[in-house]
Amino acid sequence: MTSSAAQYQGTSSDEDVSRRLLDSAAMLSYDPATEVDWESPLPADLYGLNPEWSTLYGTPLWDEMSEEQRVTLTRHEVCSIMSTGIWFEMILQQMVLRDQYAKNPGNPEFQFALTEIADECRHSIMFARACEKMGVPAYFPGRGTIELGRVFKTVASAEVAYGGILVAEEVLDVMQRDWMRGENVLPVVRTTSKIHVVEESRHMKFARQEIRERMEGVGATRRYTSSVAVAAGAYFIIKNLVNKGVYAAAGLDTERALDAVRRNEHHKSMLRSSCAHLMDFLAQSGLLTKPAISIYKSIDML
Template structure:
């Protein structure tokens, strides 16, 4: 991953060099989830679909009263919810990048890497959807207002804000997946899915971080203001998405009561803080964590 001290200039030639390196990395290490994952292997009845350590109810009185079978079912529905959210955000990123390519240089390496990244994201969406089906769950859908916002966002995401949004949609999931993928209680296929996703997302995160740091010396006050404050709502939004009452209802619980318990759960908040820690440090270094955005992430439970 590109470190924050490696890149300090808005240098088109340097950006192309990074893109060419990432394209070579994509050639050497990319996956075809339809054939690289063992979809014929049935879920193991005594394994979790997400490790108990990161489940939103773990550590609550409600969790303590559940049987092992009920806990595994909660993990199945929570996994389906998280993968559904992942599909939404990867869809949003692809549509945003496609809109930018209408005016981009089709011969440049950055354009070619953007297309490569979109190919990765398309395969990830297939992988996530297939995993939901494999687990015997159903995907979760966005409400009308959420679909409306998602349809409008590609026109609003520009400059540094685009890359901040990409990191918000990718890096929190990536950090949590790195923590989960070696858990012995996890379903082997889900562990493999996370290995594939982590390997390919590392390139995407590096490209987004590079884009932000190249713009740091040249971005104007308005771009900085928008990029530093625009992600403030993400903390509250992500907390709501990660504690979707519908997933608890599908697991046979009182959805609203379970969501309240999850949002007040200090164990779950610690997992959120761990997932956001690396991105929070990067945004601070990039000058893109304002008082407003810190408040939003703290309100959502991602900052202490």
């Protein structure tokens, strides 16, 4: 038997996954303080995100906008998404800490959970600095959503907690894979997106494994309630990705812009495509019940 095989013999699949993720984190992690060029001026003609990911791209209103307005809008949109990311990363950290409270610190699962929290702290600071660099103020969800988030992070556990984490990370992952490759996207956004994609890939693997473990042998009632709770979390995340204040910041009429967003089939299609892999996993895990499907369809994730 090889030393590697001996190392993993007698451990659970959850421990195996966590140990491999710890090894990966040790080999490939980034320090945004040094990896991101925080000093160079921003090129005036580059977008905050790929235009195709703008909520107004493909609408008549987008065609009417000046290039300066398009650049401004995409910079505010990406900062709104980053701000929402910070908000949810605060929720995520508290849920993971609660889940690992008083567990064996020698367990690889415990150690990777703390590694993930450390990553999320750096990501939140990175996003905050990126928004400051772009000169965009923080965007926050509404007061009602903030309070619901407070409840969610307090009561969500097991597959609901990790399902909420996975939903937020999967949706952003697909977007950022495009942003990091976008030659017409600001370097600060491309680099922060690359860092987030690399490190969040480990977090998503961890969340999927935790969901698989927690869903083993669960009954129909728990599967039903958990599926709805995860979908409800997704609803508030998606609804708060792009704050309505971004349109006024670009010199647009807010109500007209919101109406264009509601009618924008291109953006809806982009969002559905970004969620395809996530929906497959939720279905395989037993977390895609009829009520959950209705919620996902209402926010164009299905």
